[in-house]
Structures are given as C-alpha cells and as structure tokens.
Amino acid sequence: MKTISRRALTLYLIILLFMAGFVLLFFNLVSNSNVWAMNRADRHLYSEGVLATAGDILDADGNILVTTTDGKRTYSDNKTLRMATLHTVGDSAGYIASGVQTSFKDELTGYTLVDGVYNLKRYGKGNDITLTLNSAVCETAYKALGNKKGTVAVMNYKTGELICIVSTPTYDVLNKPADILTDTTGKYEGVYMNRFFSGLYTPGSTFKVITAACALENIPDINERTFECKGKVQIGEGYVICNGTHGKISFEKALNCSCNSAFAQIADELGAEKLAATAQRIGFNAPLSNISGKIKCSSSKINLSDAKSLDIGWAGIGQYTTLINPCHMLTVVSAIANGGTAQSPYIVSKITTPEGKISFTASKTEIGEYFRADVAGRLSNLLRSNVENYYGDNYFPKMEFCGKTGTAEISDSPDVRPNTLFVGYSRLDSLPFAIIVVVEDSSSGIKSAVPVASKVMKTVKSEYGS
Numbered sequence: 001m002k003t004i005s006r007r008a009l010t011l012y013l014i015i016l017l018f019m020a021g022f023v024l025l026f027f028n029l030v031s032n033s034n035v036w037a038m039n040r041a042d043r044h045l046y047s048e049g050v051l052a053t054a055g056d057i058l059d060a061d062g063n064i065l066v067t068t069t070d071g072k073r074t075y076s077d078n079k080t081l082r083m084a085t086l087h088t089v090g091d092s093a094g095y096i097a098s099g100v101q102t103s104f105k106d107e108l109t110g111y112t113l114v115d116g117v118y119n120l121k122r123y124g125k126g127n128d129i130t131l132t133l134n135s136a137v138c139e140t141a142y143k144a145l146g147n148k149k150g151t152v153a154v155m156n157y158k159t160g161e162l163i164c165i166v167s168t169p170t171y172d173v174l175n176k177p178a179d180i181l182t183d184t185t186g187k188y189e190g191v192y193m194n195r196f197f198s199g200l201y202t203p204g205s206t207f208k209v210i211t212a213a214c215a216l217e218n219i220p221d222i223n224e225r226t227f228e229c230k231g232k233v234q235i236g237e238g239y240v241i242c243n244g245t246h247g248k249i250s251f252e253k254a255l256n257c258s259c260n261s262a263f264a265q266i267a268d269e270l271g272a273e274k275l276a277a278t279a280q281r282i283g284f285n286a287p288l289s290n291i292s293g294k295i296k297c298s299s300s301k302i303n304l305s306d307a308k309s310l311d312i313g314w315a316g317i318g319q320y321t322t323l324i325n326p327c328h329m330l331t332v333v334s335a336i337a338n339g340g341t342a343q344s345p346y347i348v349s350k351i352t353t354p355e356g357k358i359s360f361t362a363s364k365t366e367i368g369e370y371f372r373a374d375v376a377g378r379l380s381n382l383l384r385s386n387v388e389n390y391y392g393d394n395y396f397p398k399m400e401f402c403g404k405t406g407t408a409e410i411s412d413s414p415d416v417r418p419n420t421l422f423v424g425y426s427r428l429d430s431l432p433f434a435i436i437v438v439v440e441d442s443s444s445g446i447k448s449a450v451p452v453a454s455k456v457m458k459t460v461k462s463e464y465g466s
C-alpha cells in the first residue's frame with residue numbers, strides 16, 4: 001500500500017513538473033517569438049543588421065517612399081523628399097525609433113504570432129503601408145525650415161490625418177553623414193529624434209491661447225475688460241516685462257499684440273487652480289494615445305502646485321516651467337478649429353496584404369471635447385483677428401486664417417536666441433487644415449515662424465483647396 005501511494009505521488013510530481021515546463025515553454029514562445037522571428041541573424045529579413053525585405057511605404061497619393069528591390073531597401077529618387085520624410089518613414093537600421101520602418105516592422109514584414117514570417121517567405125514581401133503624408137507639402141516644409149532646427153506639421157482638423165511632418169536636423173538616408181556621431185558643432189543635435197512626436201518646447205506666447213480659453217470659461221465680462229500696459233506689470237513680488245508699451249487695451253487687442261502685462265494680470269486673476277484645470281482638461285500631463293496605435297508622443301507638462309503669484313503671471317504667458325509637445329499642441333489648435341472637439345492624430349491610412357487585400361483602413365477617432373463650442377467659437381474669432389489685424393492676411397491669402405505666434409525665451413543669457421512658434425488654421429470648410437511651426441534659435445514668431453507657415457499653407461492650398 002505504502003509503495004503504491006509513493007509511486008502515485010512520484011507520478012503526480014512528474015506530471016506537475018511536465019505541466020510547469022509546458023507553461024514556461026508556452027510563455028516563452030508568446031513573449032519571445034517576435035524576437036526570434038525578427039532576429040537580425042535571419043537573412044530573409046535583415047542583411048548585416050539592416051532591414052532588407054519588407055513591404056512598401058507609400059505617401060497618400062500612392063508614391064513609393066521606400067520599397068524592397070533585390071533584397072535591399074530602396075528609397076525615393078527624390079533627395080529633398082528623402083530628407084523631408086526621414087523621421088516619419090525611418091531608416092532601415094532602426095536608429096529612428098519612432099519611424100514607421102521600426103514601429104510598424106511587424107506589419108511591414110507580415111509577421112504574425114501564429115505564422116511567424118511565413119507570409120514573407122511565401123510572397124517575398126510583407127504588407128504595404130500607405131501613409132496620410134502629402135509629399136509636396138513635406139518638401140515645402142523642409143525647404144522652408146532651411147538650415148534651422150525645428151519641426152513643421154499639418155493636420156486635417158476634421159479627421160486627424162497628418163498630411164505633413166518634418167523634423168530637422170535631418171540627413172539623407174542614402175548618404176548618411178560620416179561625422180554624425182563625432183560632430184561637436186551641434187548641427188546634428190537630436191538628429192534621430194522626431195521633434196514633432198518626441199520634442200518638448202517652452203510654448204511662449206502660443207500659451208496665451210490657453211490662458212484666453214480659461215479666461216473665456218471663467219471671466220464672464222472678459223471681452224468688455226480693459227488692461228493697462230506700461231511696458232511691465234507688477235504681479236505679487238516682482239514684475240512681468242512686456243514686449244512693448246501697449247497702454248490701455250481690450251482683451252482682443254491684448255491677444256493681437258501679445259501683451260504680456262495683460263495676460264499676466266489675467267493669469268493672476270484666474271489663479272493656479274483654474275489655469276491648471278483648463279490645461280489638464282485639454283490633455284496636459286497625459287500622453288496622447290499612441291499615433292496610429294504605435295508611435296508614442298511626449299506629454300505636454302504643466303505644474304502650478306508650488307507657483308507663487310509672479311510664477312502664475314509668467315505661466316499665463318507661456319514662460320514658466322510649462323512645456324508643450326508639438327503633436328499635442330497641434331491637436332489642441334485643431335480642436336479649436338473643429339468647434340471644440342479634438343480628433344486623434346494619425347499617419348497610417350491603410351495596410352495592404354501581399355495578396356492585395358486591404359487589411360486595415362483608418363477612420364477618424366474623437367478624443368473628446370477640449371473646449372465648449374461657444375468658447376471655441378469666441379477663441380476662433382480672436383485668432384482670426386490676430387491674422388487679419390496684426391500679422392496680415394497676405395501671408396495666407398484667401399484662407400480666412402487664424403493663428404497665434406510665440407517667441408519662447410529659453411535662457412537668461414543674451415547669447416542664446418529664442419525658439420519661435422506659430423500655430424494656426426484655415427477656417428474655410430474647403431481647407432480644414434491646422435499647422436504648427438517651431439523654429440529653434442531664431443528671432444521672432446512673426447519674422448521666423450509665420451513665413452515658414454505661409455509657404456507651407458500655400459502648398460496645402462494648391463494641393464487640397466478648391
């Protein structure tokens with residue numbers, strides 16, 4: 001009897017060990033199969049550590065941005081286009097982590113958990129990915145930035161389609177500079193980063209749009225108020241300095257001429273709690289959902305928890321510790337253009353299988369209401385007034401353009417020049433596009449960022465406008 005029970009126990013133990021081993025094997029298979037299948041030693045997918053065989057990446061019009069020819073990744077013949085789309089398309093070696101070639105490598109190689117890379121071996125290619133990008137607009141944006149570091153992006157504010165994303169510095173993927181890692185002049189600073197998705201910038205006066213929104217929500221008679229600007233204003237223990245001496249001005253005029261004295265007073269009156277509440281409701285301190293389900297965005301940041309009155313004054317004009325991510329800021333401006341409702345930005349419009357079947361078609365996804373419709377409408381009128389009465393409609397002819405510039409001081413040193421920004425959009429139903437421009441180390445929003453936006457929007461109009 002004793003012998004039998006001991007044998008039974010041994011048997012149970014063996015079964016238990018076998019099952020534990022099986023569970024471990026299954027877990028390993030599921031969690032590591034992707035790595036095994038994508039192992040760079042696999043000659044079908046990679047050649048000398050570089051992605052070799054994969055599906056095509058196309059722009060919105062079906063032009064090929066990258067394909068595979070004779071087991072090698074080959075890029076567009078157009079050098080300007082290669083430079084302009086580098087950060088979105090990505091490189092074959094995976095240096096640009098947010099590039100489509102890296103973030104969508106499972107789709108491009110046709111990898112699935114069940115079949116591994118069977119489809120790739122059978123068809124010689126994976127899935128093709130069609131992007132929402134318009135090549136002509138990307139080329140214009142790249143050329144307009146010139147040799148400046150920064151970013152330009154354009155989004156359809158009704159759908160969330162990103163038709164242009166450019167990040168500089170960039171390089172030609174076919175002729176990668178030899179000094180890219182050894183350079184000490186700083187010309188390649190952050191070259192592998194897509195500044196649009198991953199960058200964080202001091203917003204400067206573009207933040208006045210958010211302070212204005214908070215004022216419209218919380219100060220009922222804000223439009224009837226007047227503000228006094230003597231070139232600076234005392235807030236709490238110190239002074240906020242203005243860019244000019246604006247005298248007695250209305251709320252609208254204060255936004256037109258970007259008066260720091262008026263907006264610091266408004267922020268002080270609103271207080272930290274209300275200003276932070278508006279910012280958090282429109283997505284500060286939380287990342288946007290991954291772009292097309294894959295690409296991570298940095299979170300815009302605001303923290304007024306320890307802010308004194310003077311700090312809140314500076315925060316109201318975008319010069320405290322607040323940082324904005326360009327993709328998030330474009331989403332905020334797009335929400336104003338879209339009557340208050342924010343759409344999720346995306347870059348993949350469809351995925352086509354090796355057999356030619358469409359396996360994925362993007363559709364617009366609402367994030368939700370960033371602004372009440374009446375607040376969005378009043379903000380829109382203020383932003384329209386900025387362009388019409390202050391920057392000049394000649395930058396954006398026949399586009400009924402709305403916008404706000406920003407000049408963000410990033411250092412107390414006079415040797416460090418500011419970053420300049422512009423956010424804006426066309427109010428025309430036939431041209432539902434919003435733009436963000438960031439030009440690092442430049443002069444002023446109106447002199448640096450607005451001319452870039454002007455060139456890009458003229459191309460957008462010729463490509464899409466009626």
Ligand SMILES: [Zn+2]
Nearest residue numbers: 229242246259
């Ligand atoms: Zn002023």
